[in-house]
Amino acid sequence: MRVATSVNPETSTEFPFVPEGVQVQSVQQLTERVRALLEQGFGTVWVEGEIANLSRPSSGHLYFTLRDANATLSAALFRNATFRLPAGFEPKDGLEVIACGKISVYAPRGGYQLIVEKMFPKGLGAAELALRELREKLFRLGYFDAKRKKPLPRFPRTICVVSSATGAAICDMIEILGRRWPVAKVVVQPTLVQGDGAAEQIAKGIRDVNRWKERKLVHIDVIILGRGGGGAEDLSAFNTEIVAQAIYESRIPVVSAVGHEVDVTIADSVADVRASTPSHAAELTVPDRADMIDLLRDTESRIHESTRRLLLLAQRRLDELACRRGFQLPLERVRDQERRLDEIGQRAQRAIQVREAQNKQAMAALAARLEALSPLNVLARGYSLARTEATPELIRSADQVQPGDRLITTVHRGQIVSRVESVERPPDLGCDPPA
Amino acid sequence: MNPASKPPVPPTFEQVLAKLEEIVRVLEAGDTTLEESLARYEEGVMLLKCGYDQLRLAEQKILLLNGEDAGGKPKSKPFEHPSDSERLNSRSRPPRKTEY
Numbered sequence: 001m002r003v004a005t006s007v008n009p010e011t012s013t014e015f016p017f018v019p020e021g022v023q024v025q026s027v028q029q030l031t032e033r034v035r036a037l038l039e040q041g042f043g044t045v046w047v048e049g050e051i052a053n054l055s056r057p058s059s060g061h062l063y064f065t066l067r068d069a070n071a072t073l074s075a076a077l078f079r080n081a082t083f084r085l086p087a088g089f090e091p092k093d094g095l096e097v098i099a100c101g102k103i104s105v106y107a108p109r110g111g112y113q114l115i116v117e118k119m120f121p122k123g124l125g126a127a128e129l130a131l132r133e134l135r136e137k138l139f140r141l142g143y144f145d146a147k148r149k150k151p152l153p154r155f156p157r158t159i160c161v162v163s164s165a166t167g168a169a170i171c172d173m174i175e176i177l178g179r180r181w182p183v184a185k186v187v188v189q190p191t192l193v194q195g196d197g198a199a200e201q202i203a204k205g206i207r208d209v210n211r212w213k214e215r216k217l218v219h220i221d222v223i224i225l226g227r228g229g230g231g232a233e234d235l236s237a238f239n240t241e242i243v244a245q246a247i248y249e250s251r252i253p254v255v256s257a258v259g260h261e262v263d264v265t266i267a268d269s270v271a272d273v274r275a276s277t278p279s280h281a282a283e284l285t286v287p288d289r290a291d292m293i294d295l296l297r298d299t300e301s302r303i304h305e306s307t308r309r310l311l312l313l314a315q316r317r318l319d320e321l322a323c324r325r326g327f328q329l330p331l332e333r334v335r336d337q338e339r340r341l342d343e344i345g346q347r348a349q350r351a352i353q354v355r356e357a358q359n360k361q362a363m364a365a366l367a368a369r370l371e372a373l374s375p376l377n378v379l380a381r382g383y384s385l386a387r388t389e390a391t392p393e394l395i396r397s398a399d400q401v402q403p404g405d406r407l408i409t410t411v412h413r414g415q416i417v418s419r420v421e422s423v424e425r426p427p428d429l430g431c432d433p434p435a
Numbered sequence: 436m437n438p439a440s441k442p443p444v445p446p447t448f449e450q451v452l453a454k455l456e457e458i459v460r461v462l463e464a465g466d467t468t469l470e471e472s473l474a475r476y477e478e479g480v481m482l483l484k485c486g487y488d489q490l491r492l493a494e495q496k497i498l499l500l501n502g503e504d505a506g507g508k509p510k511s512k513p514f515e516h517p518s519d520s521e522r523l524n525s526r527s528r529p530p531r532k533t534e535y
Contacts, residue, residue, distance in 0.1 A: 155449040165499060171516055178495035183448060185496045188514050209500075212509050289490050292448070296486050299455050303483070306462035307476040314469050 028107065035105035038112055042103040047114065048122065049073065051095045062091060066099060066114065074106070074113035075099065081117055084139075086132045087264065089121055096122040131239055135266060138241070143248050149272045150253040152285065156221035158185045159285060160252070162205045165190035167228030169257070169278035176279055181286035187220070193228045198237035203246035210250050222285055223250065225267060226257045226278045238267035247271055257281030379412040386410075389417075398423050451486045455479060 018024060025033075049066035056062055060079035065072050077091070091097065101116040120129070142148065159177060163170050165188050177186055189205040192198040206225070212218040225247070227235060237243065238258045247254050247270040256271030257278040268274045275281035321327065371377070379385070386395045389406040401407065401420050409416040446454070458479040462472060497514040504510055 155447065155452075157447065160500075165514070166516070174495075174497060174514075174516075182493040182495040183489060185498070186514075187498045187500055187511065189500045208503070208509070212503075215507075217508050289493075293487070293490055295452070296455075296483060296490075299459055299479075300483050302459050303455075303462060303476060303479045306459070306465070307472060310462065310465055310469065310472050313465070 031105060031107045031110065035107070038103050038105060044100065044102055046098060046100045047073065048096070048098045051091055051093055051097060054091060054093050064091070074111055075116050076113055077116040077119065084118060084136055086120060086128060091119065098122055134239070134241055138244055138266065138270070143244060143270045152253050152255065152273060153221045154287065156184050156286060158187060158220050159222055159224060160187050160189055160209050160220045161224045161226060162189045162191055162202060162209070163226035164193045164228040167193070169226045169228055172279050173224065173226060173282045176282035177286055180283065180288045182289070184286055194234040194237055199240040199243050202237060203242045206246040206250055206254070210252055213252060220252055223252050223254045224257060224281050224285060225254055225271065226281065235263065235265050238265040243267050244270045255281045255285055379410065384409050384411045398425050446485065448486060448489050451482050451489070455482050455486070458482070
């Protein structure tokens with residue numbers, strides 16, 4: 001029976017051996033129809049089997065075969081889907097798995113295959129599955145984006161530790177914070193870390209601190225979220241959506257120190273910084289005082305050294321200026337003048353000495369002459385000076401006294417007081433004018 | 436609290452470091468006047484003392500938050516660790532003198 005549809009007359013005439021009315025298709029065309037049929041016919045399928053022939057090319061995609069006792073199915077798990085594999089699940093040959101995906105066709109090989117979107121080891125429990133679903137959901141919401149993670153302050157002044165106040169971890173953290181950076185205050189926001197209500201308390205603890213900070217009732221720069229400590233601890237509280245949300249919404253940067261090296265909780269993934277242990281968290285949060293003292297010392301020597309250099313430079317510039325000819329010339333002139341002044345000074349000194357000697361001689365001569373003229377010397381020779389008591393005038397003429405006047409006569413040694421008995425005038429020699 | 440009655444707030448360690456970095460930069464560039472450089476140097480020496488003092492005299496303070504009061508304000512009390520009274524006692528001693 002001939003197929004009546006999609007007749008191509010040209011094709012029929014070109015190939016006489018093709019029954020009339022039949023369309024010859026290219027391999028690609030046919031393959032595309034098979035692909036459409038398979039993809040629409042099956043949709044998403046879940047299939048269980050064992051992994052075989054697993055290959056991991058450098059593209060990051062995984063190619064393998066799923067098989068059971070009687071059948072095999074080619075499968076591909078593309079790179080973006082590998083990120084959604086359950087944590088710690090490593091596909092390998094021989095592993096029994098349950099895969100979920102779509103049946104499709106790989107045209108170059110002409111085979112059909114399962115494009116795997118999710119895959120779980122068969123032994124995975126319900127709790128793990130739920131955790132995996134939550135992780136996927138939060139991943140889609142952008143909770144784990146590196147872009148939204150907040151940087152930690154370099155020098156936190158107050159650190160809030162949200163953790164059990166009685167566990168071993170808190171002691172370690174306080175010890176390390178105190179040793180490295182005692183400058184920072186530590187406030188402990190006590191919470192349960194496991195058991196009923198733990199997740200709610202942790203979330204509330206984070207939210208309370210944020211609310212207080214928004215109302216400026218506390219000053220907190222960074223939150224450390226820690227478990228209680230001890231190896232066999234139940235970390236499920238840190239794998240809850242409510243805690244993840246509280247961390248995600250915290251305006252204060254959160255350092256998480258919850259998981260162990262191998263066991264990363266959701267809280268660890270959402271936190272701005274993840275520490276491998278509580279001690280590690282304390283180290284990441286604060287600088288080391290010893291380092292800072294080294295830094296200050298370094299700064300100190302740099303400040304001293306650069307200032308010393310500036311001073312030396314200034315001094316050298318002054319010295320250089322002083323050596324210039326312009327400064328030297330006036331200096332030479334000044335020195336010349338100084339020498340001349342010195343010479344003049346010495347000459348003046350000599351002149352003064354000579355003058356002094358001359359003056360001394362003149363003085364001695366004058367003194368000798370004065371000596372000769374002194375009336376006292378005349379008295380010594382026997383002369384005397386007389387005056388009346390009434391006047392200081394010396395008596396040179398008999399006319400100056402009357403009988404009865406008291407006379408005071410100065411002699412070489414002492415005075416004589418006497419009375420005039422009589423006055424005798426010398427005879428008129430005709431020389432004096434008549435009285 | 437009346438802000439005017441508060442004593443002047445000493446700079447935080449971060450501020451001290453930032454100012455010191457600026458001073459070192461200016462001094463090492465050497466393009467200011469000698470007077471300005473010496474003033475910077477003096478300021479730097481004071482800041483260094485302030486920084487050293489903060490590190491030397493620091494004594495860790497630990498508080499335990501204790502819910503909030505009726506007004507929504509956080510309450511706190513000194514932190515005590517039940518399993519480690521010895522360590523706690525060592526913390527309440529006067530500040531350790533550390534030699535540098």
